[in-house]
Amino acid sequence: MDAFMLVLVATLAGQTGGRLSLLAAQLVDRSGKTPTVLAGLMLAQAALAAGAIRIGILLAPQFTPETHGLLLAIALVVTGIGMMGRIPRPTHPYGRPRLGAFGGAVIFGGAILFADSGLLVVAAAAARSPLPWAALPGTVIGLSGAMLPAMLMGERAWRRLPLRAIRLALGAIMVLTGVVIGLSVKELI
Template identity: 35%
Template sequence: MEALVPAFLLALLAQPADRPALLTAILADRFGRPITVALAAGLAHGVGSLLAALAGTAVGPTLTPEAQSLLLAVALVAGAITGVIRTRLPSRLDRWHFGPWLTPLLGVFVLALGEQTQFFTFALAAGGAPWLAATGATLGAVVVAFVAATLGEAGWTRLPLRWLRYAASLLFLIAGIVIGLGALRLTG
């Protein structure tokens, strides 16, 4: 359970401000099948989280416990920095004609590569319990995908996402600093 809850919470905080959630809302409107689009987006996040966890599993044994904590701190600080940077809107994938299942599956997978949630999952998996990290991150991303698909683009963009992004970034920064100082043994 060590990695499950943190991964879930990190994904839940990071996903609303990321482009995959907006793309999910856009595609749910386009295809008129929000449940199908949300399930496809959830699967895309699951595959991405699994890949991040596998990478973390490969790197984790080569790191000391302090280095594992420092990696998590770096992921959190990087997430805080990227969270305050305004991202451009995702492509609407208008030229993709793969249907309501394959378009969101491929589109969200490609768009989510290298996003905050995967970096968090990688760092948590390197610290141990990679399957719990992948599961937690996937569940958090799926919750956000279902909300985005249900609300659609108009409803999703009406949410105070900018303020949520700033609040999440502040939490990531504080947590990253505290964990980083602990990893460097600068706190008691």
């Protein structure tokens, strides 16, 4: 169960206010199909998370428990630093979507998720858990929780929020959490 909660919180925090939220809001604004866009994003996230979990399962026997903890700490720090990057401009960065709402969500959302969804956190959580596949529903639920506000608000209202400050704060929390986990694994605190 620790993999479920860890990945749910990391995915929810990591995707809040990022490029994927903007893409989801844009696709919903253009198509008006919130459930279709959400289903496409969830499918892309589930496929990528399943691959990350499988990698975590394969690597788990090769690491000591201390290494599992350090890997998780590094994954959280890297994800937190990645969250502190810039937020995209108001223009649609992917051109005019011709794939439809579902296809655009799967293809474009999958590309964004592969680049910055914290799949390393998913793999690290799966590697250290006795129930590694519990991370799969955690990623999908966390993604849904992060995307729904942007999709329901629409792009204009979403961009009025202080997204940069939100991302910086959440990124700092993830970095701090990773540092604390790393120090506690090495028994320095």
